[in-house]
């Protein structure tokens with residue numbers, strides 16, 4: 472048989488073979504990163520260094536599916552600076568090394584956040600004068616960005632700056648230690664410092680609760696847009712907005728037009744976009760895992776289709792890769808009783824691809840090309 476005939480008959484055989492879809496998707500050599508690349512994009516996941524070290528199947532899955540990684544917690548200051556000025560970057564180093572060994576990109580998460588800080592930091596801020604208060608924030612930007620210059624290409628500089636539920640008229644998160652210590656200008660100072668420290672890095676403002684058709688998300692979208700208006704008006708060097716993308720389809724509705732409009736407003740500022748922490752909380756869904764998987768996949772496809780339709784949308788990163796290790800399984804609001812695992816990530820607990828994997832691959836396959844960096 473000639474090679475071409477052989478290929479033709481193999482394709483015909485595959486088309487009528489009784490291989491169930493789950494098996495078919497699991498034998499494809501193409502990972503999600505390959506699907507992303509078709510439109511010039513990237514696919515990545517949040518990882519923990521211990522899992523890369525100790526779980527060979529997880530490590531292989533990350534290598535197969537991703538061309539970008541981010542630390543799930545190992546660049547948060549509570550981990551890296553347990554004592555003032557005494558740093559431990561061992562976990563983040565391993566993740567960045569892994570990325571380099573595999574030719575992947577790395578993101579940095581997160582330089583300035585109200586949460587996951589070391590216990591010494593807030594009392595130190597309370598006791599400091601204005602100049603020292605700024606230094607208590609910028610010192611970390613300086614140390615972390617310098618350490619990874621040229622190896623981490625994009626940074627979540629400020630994470631979760633808005634929280635209208637806290638009651639301020641402008642929707643800023645007033646409980647944040649940075650807001651209390653420096654006012655809204657902490658964001659300006661952080662981005663200017665980040666730009667000065669690594670002028671090549673892409674600088675992100677990231678937030679959650681922007682995805683759904685609910686009063687909660689509407690308030691959060693409005694607060695973020697108003698904040699961006701002020702920041703862009705002051706010339707703050709923000710390059711990109713990260714939509715975290717923690718979907719909760721069994722609690723809140725999703726409206727395609729509304730999300731598309733919001734993303735268009737963001738990209739209208741000339742900002743790049745990414746989905747930086749995608750997953751789907753399945754708590755509250757039907758008891759049958761198969762049915763739930765199909766529903767989760769369908770809402771993910773609807774969301775990602777809208778996201779990828781915006782030419783400014785670059786990377787999609789999941790918050791984890793396999794249900795074996797999803798943070799959702801331990802998060803009080805989303806976790807199932809009785810230790811049942813959440814099923815909100817593209818691979819199941821056995822590292823097999825799920826309908827959610829198909830949905831992400833299909834969304835990438837049908838995505839229009841992204842806007843090039845120079846456009």
Ligand code: XIL
Pocket residue numbers: 543544630679715748798
């Ligand atoms: C989460 C991690 O996944 C957990 O392991 C940790 O206990 C708490 O933080 N938004 C963010 C992430 O920006 O940093 C959070 O990560 C999830 C919500």
